[in-house]
Amino acid sequence: MKQVIEVNDLRKEFKSYSSRSGLKGAFRDLFTRNYKIIPAVKDISFQVSQGEMVGYIGENGAGKSTSIKMLTGILTPTSGTVRVNGMDPHREREKFVRSIGVVFGQRSQLWWDIAVQESFRLLKKVYNVPDETYRQHMNHVIESLDIAPLLDKPVRKLSLGQRMRCELAAALLHNPSLLFLDEPTIGLDVLVKLKIRNFLKEINEKYQTTVLLTTHDLSDIEALCDRVIMLDEGQIIYDGLLAHLRSTWGEGKQIEFQFSDMDISREKLDLLFVDIEAEWTKGNRANVWVANVVNQEEVISEVIGRVVAAHKISDIKIHEISTEEIIRNIYEEGKVHG
Template identity: 80%
Template sequence: MENMIEVKELRKEFKSHSSRSGLKGAFRDLFTRNYKVVPAVNDISFTVKSGEMVGYIGENGAGKSTSIKMLTGILTPTSGMVKVNGMDPHKEREQFVRSIGVVFGQRSQLWWDIAVQESFRLLKKVYNVPDDVYNVHMNHVIESLDIAPLLDKPVRKLSLGQRMRCELAAALLHNPPLLFLDEPTIGLDVLVKLKIRAFLKEMNEKYNTTILLTTHDLTDIEALCERVIMLDKGKIIYDGKLVNLRSNWGEGKQIEFQFADLTMTKERLMPLLAEFEAVWTPGDRNNVWVANVRNDEQIISNVIGRVLAAYKIIDLKVHEMSIEDIIRNIYEEGITNG
């Protein structure tokens, strides 16, 4: 299986203005400015094979957007090598953009004041898609995403969920071998998310479409991706199978307690389980608290017994640690790739 994306020691630096302190410093800044070089992406290397669906994740400021912009040819790297679909995204930009699809959750590629189908026809001309290919492919896309009733509507009259389905259809209009998705389900309801996920799986299976997915919604990652690349401070701290995250760092359990006392606080709970090194986090309601503990039968039994003896409980549940909590632990503990 050939590589769709090849990245080697990719680096992007930005100049940042550093202000001097005090009135005298501000006056000097008018004539001469101090700058410092800040690496947003710090010598990262990875490959993505054709047909892979990869989750590209990290906290805000980790370097995701900057590296995606280099992969799509928007930004020029400071140093390093990047090849996408056999091309240099920046140097061969005109040919390159015809081989990719891009969906940014906060930006639209559709024309705001014209009907959706007119936007599709304009994009068809831009990508030089033959009529017969367009008709067969887009009929399938329109049916799969259930957007036929939206084609006559101007984009500005669509809801967010309707617009994102149309944006996805537009990105795949020319059936590109590679699709970049940046927060494609942000702000969408559950039913729309499920429809988009099912469609992406179908496109991957039918056309072997390679997908690089950037999102803060980790349920999207779990539903679509077997592999994740995790960034922190411009560096890759994990690159591997999603299942290994759980097996290596998700060995804990989450014990969810619903207390009769609606005013329960973390301060009251912490001394109760200090010896078990439990970490308390608030649940989805005021009287629900979650104890994160090691996956040890004796510890779990003691934690439940200690809490039941101290407070009145309405409900009790034991869960596997969520992917969100596993990733939060990785960031907090500073685990490096290995």
């Protein structure tokens, strides 16, 4: 399988300057400044094959944006090597950018005051896309993303959901083999998210488009990606199948109880389970508590039986532990799994 992204021992360091206190310190800063080296990305290595859809996740400050900027040629690595589509993203920038598409949820590549279709025509010229290729490909993109009614509108008059669909169309105008998506569904409603997800699946199947998706919305990852790369403090702590992550760390159930009693507390619930491991958390509704237990029928039955026998219950639900919960537990408990 062709490797679209090859990253080896990639590192990025930044200088952080600190000011001395007082007038004397400020004067000394004019001539010599104190600084320390802060590593944002610490010697990471990974490969992405053609046609893969990979979730690139981590907490704020984990190094996601810094590494994405190196992969797209915006930043130069301190050390290590990056090859994307067989090119060095920074040194071969002009040729390289013609082979990728980028959507940043916080930045626009469309011109604010002109109609969407005029932005598309300008980008067509920038990427030197032939007329017939542009017509066939963009007709499909426009129809799939349902943006035909938006083409005559200035970008500034579009809602966030409308603009993000147009941003995605613009990124795919030259039919790139690799697509970088940074928070593409941030702030969008459920229907728009669903439309974007379905479209991304379609282009992946039709063109074998490789997608690297950075997002805090793990439902996007679950809907689109089989593989996840997880970063923490500039290092990769997990690189593998999402299903394997769930099976390794998600072997549990969550039993949600809605109590009729008003005075339920964690202490009262813990007293029922001195001999069974059941971790209780407060639900986000009144009188709701959630028991986190191992996925064993006898344990689940025993927990439900004891609670029902001791307290009046108005509702019970049993859930699989969510991907979001699993990942939060990994970060909170400092579990590292390669």
